[in-house]
Amino acid sequence: MATIIDGKLLAKKLNEDTKTNVNKMKKQGVIPCLAVIIVGNDQASKRYVRSKHKKAEQLGIKSIVKELPEETTETELLKVLNEYNHNNDINAILIQSPLPKHINEKYIMGQINPKKDVDGFQIINSGKLFLNEAENYPVACTPKGIMKMLNEYNIELVGKKAVVIGRSTIVGRPMAALLINAGAEVSVINHYANVSDYTKNADIIVSATGKLHTVTKNDVKQGATIIDVGQNLDETGKLVGDVDYQEVYEIAGYITPVPGGVGPMTISTLMTQTVELTKWSDSL
Known part of the structure; x- marks a missing residue:
């Protein structure tokens, strides 16, 4: 019989480590910040975003959730994203998938600041992964x-x-x-x-x-x-x-x-990677 790989237990351990790291950063005057953008009314996406927001707050990470209506245009979404890309108080950006069909999701994901790409989907970070670069970068x-x-x-x-x-x-x-x-x-x-x-x-x-x-x-x-x-x-x-x-x-x-x-490992890794992006930035 197999040994069961306990994702719940490991996620709990990672979350405890993340909370410890966040508390250390706060003593240095830095609060990691995760910004999530969700467009439309997909209920599964909304539940997932709520769980991310709740977990971030539990771990001491500042969580911003920007909800945009279904009819949001690509230009309007890019405007919000551009603001977040250039906001030094935001360390990690996530655009919740799927986006409405009238928005080019692949193009939008490519516009995320690679240094804030907490999901690791941005083309530059994907390229670094496939080239096995030695530097720090986010991964899916x-x-x-x-x-x-x-x-x-x-x-x-x-x-x-x-x-x-x-x-x-x-x-x-x-x-x-x-x-x-x-x-x-x-x-x-x-x-x-x-x-x-x-x-x-x-x-x-x-x-x-x-x-x-x-x-x-x-x-x-x-x-x-x-x-x-x-x-x-x-x-x-x-x-x-x-x-x-x-x-x-x-x-x-x-x-x-x-x-x-x-x-359970996906969300805990998202939180860990938010802290890593903060460390890799000029915040510390």
């Missing part, structure tokens, strides 16, 4: 949180075979880059592939498809590490991941549960 929070989980549980990456299922710019692509940079041999596929052809001999599997039963016990070798990023509802309405958890748990070496695995 979910993959960065997964790397912390792997490190916490002393899971070896150098020379290991890793498969990333999913090619999104939010998880799949930056996850692959981080694993490559850590010395793993990485394959990136989508759920349309014959998953087992790639995963059966993999030491590490990261699934981020949002599709039930993407990974079953027939796709996994004994002792593999399974990272489940998916969030789906099963036929009973229960929140589950991409992985057939109960069956895979019996043969995996390590596995993340859903809920309680990767999810």
Whole structure:
């Protein structure tokens, strides 16, 4: 049976470290500040933004939430973003996705000040990640949180075979880059592939498809590490991941549960990265 990678426990530990760092910074007269811009009425996005705001305040981080109506134009959004980009009191900027269809999301994300890009999606920071630059820069929070989980549980990456299922710019692509940079041999596929052809001999599997039963016990070798990023509802309405958890748990070496695995790490990593951006800026 697998060792469960406890994302809740690790996120709590990271949050405690973040709060300690924030308190130290406050003694130096610096308060980290996260600004979130949300456009439209997507209820899932609003819930996520509320949870970010609440967590930031709990950790002593100043949180600004700018809510803009659905009909906001690209020009109007850029005006707000430009103000935040040049506001020295704001250290981290996040534009909540998805944006309304009339706004070019890729273009907008590219306009975030790279030094304040807390989500790590800005093209300059993405380029630094893929080039494995040695300097400080932000990285997409979910993959960065997964790397912390792997490190916490002393899971070896150098020379290991890793498969990333999913090619999104939010998880799949930056996850692959981080694993490559850590010395793993990485394959990136989508759920349309014959998953087992790639995963059966993999030491590490990261699934981020949002599709039930993407990974079953027939796709996994004994002792593999399974990272489940998916969030789906099963036929009973229960929140589950991409992985057939109960069956895979019996043969995996390590596995993340859903809920309680990767999810808590995303927000805690966002908070950690807000503090890091503050440290990397001219604020200290």
